[in-house]
Every structure is written in structure tokens, then in C-alpha cells.
Amino acid sequence: MTKNPLSDIASWKSSPGPNGIPSICSAHPIVIEASMLHALTDGGYLLVEATCNQVNQDGGYTGMTPASFRTFVEEIAGKTGFPLDRLILGGDHLGPNPWKALPAADAMEKARVMIAAYARAGFTKLHLDTSMGCAGEPVALPDAITAERAANLAGVAEKVVAETGGVKPVYIIGTEVPIPGGAMEELDILEVTQPEAALETVRIHQKAFADAELSEVFGRAIAAVVQPGVEFGNENVIAYDRPAAATLSATLGRMPAFVFEAHSTDYQTREALTALVDDGFAILKVGPGLTFALREALYGLDRIATFLFPEKRQKSLIDTLEAVMLARPENWEKYYHGDDGERHAQRHFSYSDRIRYYWPQPEVSAAVGQLFDLLENVDIPETMISQYLGASYQKVRDGVVKPRAHDLAISAVGAVLEDYFSACRS
Known part of the structure; x- marks a missing residue:
């Protein structure tokens, strides 16, 4: 069984080589081509991600399913000469969001079909995002329900991977970010995720996976999405404030198998991005900035x-x-x-x-x-x-x-x- 190249990302900082990885969240062919050309020179892996609204079994706004997205990316790899064994495909915000106007049972069934399609297409980094309420539910759900639904989706993905014999995926948990698509208002200041909230997210997901008899699967959960205090609105960017995120960063010492995934890092300076990686935000999502x-x-x-x-x-x-x-x-x-x-x-x-x-x-x-x-x-x-x-x-x-x-x-x-x-x- 081929090892997932992201499985040991928590130890990268103490080993030779990169300390983190950019996550290219775009379906634009020129962006993907540029990313491959850059990664060829850099010599490492390239992580390309699709979101639930962008790519799903119904086509998303790109008109692509997970399988056709893979074909699309691989065709660009053929054009650029990028080796497929250095390509990692990820799915972002995988959950009921595209169908949240439906009752929860129906939306979650659609989400299960979607994550099965991502797993079958060989996406090996899966962000489980079930935090949004569906028809008749609160906008934001209690952590226990979010974690239970996330574990349910992971179970679906695992069943597909067992059938196909593919690389076992790694999982990202946590959802302290704006809805897919970005912030909807002008921003002034953001509250950094509280350290105890980050620890609780991991704890409650670990329990939900255990309750679903998926403890081994949770062992492949490598990162939690948190808010380090970076975001952008229509006309302004909130820059990374390293001291403000120091206590959050320090919690990784209590979660040695985890790193943090930072969303909405677009438009941050190189210095700020370097500080984020150094502080344990080892997965840097970027899309609109590209x-x-x-x-x-x-x-x-x-x-x-x-x-x-x-x-x-x-x-x-x-x-x-x-x-x-x-x-x-x-x-x-x-x-x-x-x-x-x-x-x-x-x-x-x-x-x-x-x-x-x-x-x-x-x-x-x-x-x-x-x-x-x-x-x-x-x-x-x-x-x-x-x-x-x-x-x-x-x-x-x-x-x-x-x-x-x-x-x-x-x-x-x-x-x-x-x-x-x-x-x-x-």
C-alpha cells in the first residue's frame, strides 16, 4: 500500500525538507498549470483541492465531477510534464453545504454520495465539514452533531477506498472558517480560535470516530481547521498577528499528531505566510488570491x-x-x-x-x-x-x-x- 505523503506532516518541521505545503484551491487551468510549473522547479509535492460547491456529483459550478476534475488536472500534468506521483488531490468542505436547503437526512445522503465520488476518484486529503445546519436546523450545529456527521462521511470514504484498493486518505476536521466562497461582509477584526476550542474539536471528533468504530481512521486525521486571525473582505485584508495566535499555536504541543490548516490566507505577505507555517499552520489554503x-x-x-x-x-x-x-x-x-x-x-x-x-x-x-x-x-x-x-x-x-x-x-x-x-x- 502506497503511503499517503501527508500522513506525517506533523513531523515535517523537525525533518529536512519543507515545513508545510500550499493548498491550491482553484479549478482554473492557467492557475493549475502555473502551480505545476512552480512545483516542478520546487521539487516537492503539489496539493490541488476542489470544494464541494465547485466539484461534486452534480457538476458544481465548474460542471465537473470528482472523476472529471482528476482527468482535467492530469491532462494539465501531461502538458507540463508534472509527475503524477507528486500530485495530491484534496476535497474541501465536504459535507451537506451545497444541499443545506434540504432536510438534514436528504442533504447528508447527497453528501455521502459526494464523498464516495471523491474517494473513488482517488482524492487522498478530505476535509470533513458538516457544521452547517440544514432545513429546519440552526445555522451552526452543536459540535457533537457535527462530529457524528463527519465520522459518518469518513466511514463512507473508507468503504470506497477498501473496495478500490486506493491510497488511504488523510482527514481534516474543524470548520472555524467562513462558508465556502468567503466572507460576505466588510471585516474589521477576527477572533482567533480559543485554544480550548481547538482541543475540544479534536476530542469530540475522536470520540465520534470511536463511537462509529473508526478509531483507526481517526489516526489518519492530520489537521484541524482553526481561525488564526487571517481573512479578507471585499476591500480589505486582515493581516496575521503572530502574538495574538501564540496561545493557539502552543496547543499543538498537546496534539503532537496534528497541524493546523489555515484557510483564507490569500493576500498575506510572504513574511506572514512564513510565520504561519513556523507557528504550525502547515497547510496554507489559497485560491482567490491566485x-x-x-x-x-x-x-x-x-x-x-x-x-x-x-x-x-x-x-x-x-x-x-x-x-x-x-x-x-x-x-x-x-x-x-x-x-x-x-x-x-x-x-x-x-x-x-x-x-x-x-x-x-x-x-x-x-x-x-x-x-x-x-x-x-x-x-x-x-x-x-x-x-x-x-x-x-x-x-x-x-x-x-x-x-x-x-x-x-x-x-x-x-x-x-x-x-x-x-x-x-x-
């Missing part, structure tokens, strides 16, 4: 294409996205607030980056393809790169990045990735 950087690059390329080829397109990429978002507002309207002008700005420039839900839309995908086709084989002038893609300007000047559209998009995402990989190997 597609935010990609969107910046695509918008820059869009402006360049408009200037260079003013008669070649009927509609710019930016205008296409605006039209699609206005026609299908369900992925942004309850998250963005203010007057029409403020909501217009947030649709395109919010840290929450809810524009990421629209890249898979056929009209948007076609507009991106048209943009790259238009700029194919075009050496973009350095002066325009300086104007519209300033973050890559010096790399182009130094000959590190080619002045081509695809290379510039990869470079934009790679700059963010370097902060994460650097923090995990410091």
Missing part, C-alpha cells in the same frame, strides 16, 4: 489587445465579463453591497474575487480564448508591459519571462505562488 492575480494579468492583456488591434474584436474581455455577471448575478449579488458604482467596482476588483465563478462560462471562456489567439506570437512591447502588467516588467527586462501573453499570465500567478512555496520551505 485568480485575482490571473484576472489582473488578463485585464492587462485585454487593454493591450484593444490598443494593438482595435478593430479585431466586437467586445473586450472586460465587457464580456460584465455582461455575463449582470445576466447571472447569483454568484456575486448577495456578497457585494453599495450603490451601482460600488457594486460595479466590486464585481471586477474585489479581493473576494467572485469573478472566478465566471471563468468557466462559455462566453467568458471563448473571450479568453479569443484574447490569447489575438496575441499569439505577438512580442508585447516592454513599454506596454510596464503600463499594464507592471508586476512582470522586470522579469521581462531580465529575460526571465517571455513577452508573450500566456507566459505573462503564468508569471502573474507564479509571483503569488512563490510567496507560498517560499513560506513552506523556510
